[in-house]
Amino acid sequence: MLVRTLFFAAYRDLLGVSQLDVDVAEGSTVSQLVAELRGRGGGFQSLPPRPAVAVNRTYSLHDARLAAGDEVAFIPPVAGG
């Protein structure tokens, strides 16, 4: 199934991409998606092993299961204000 990943700020600069559709197995969790991406090597390998993630715009635990079409945003440490 396809999920859409989003990368912002320092993560986008690290990867050189702001959006990527990723094919993962049905029932995959957030942590499995992270592992799949980090396994690609290059900049992906430099993503933290447990980054903050928002699924469909809500902060999510890493054991949360994903569904096809989910929007998974990788959230670098926030610095608003």
Next chain:
Amino acid sequence: VVRAGVTRDPIDSAELLSAVGGDHDGAVILFLGTVRDHNDGRNVRGVHYEAYEQMAEEVLAHIAGEAASELRGGSVAVVHRVGELAIGEVSVGVAVSSPHRAEAYQASRYVIEEIKKRLPVWKQERYLDGDQRWLSGHDPHPQADTARRGEGEAA
């Protein structure tokens, strides 16, 4: 709550103030976050703010709603700016009105502190020497406050 949002335009503080307040209110507070010319001993010439805009709008509305629920009347308006900001420009504005001042101060403080903790916004400082860097802020990971934290957090 009367307003919560993200904007690319300069923040009009007078307009933000006029959005709150009413006949039942005895206090109105305005907080402005501004871009300063130094940080960590370096000379800053400007700041670039980026947001996950759709989520940031939702999180701002949640934060403002939480603050407003403690007010017993009164209202909250908050706006965060994104894009290129020069020294002195306003990056965030929080206006709060309430019947009494104590609750207004408390709500105003709550909104800005929660923004720092969980609003998906990032700040890239641009320095006078031409360098630039993303500031490392707060990790909004939902596990950060629980015992499940600790494995391999060092990136």
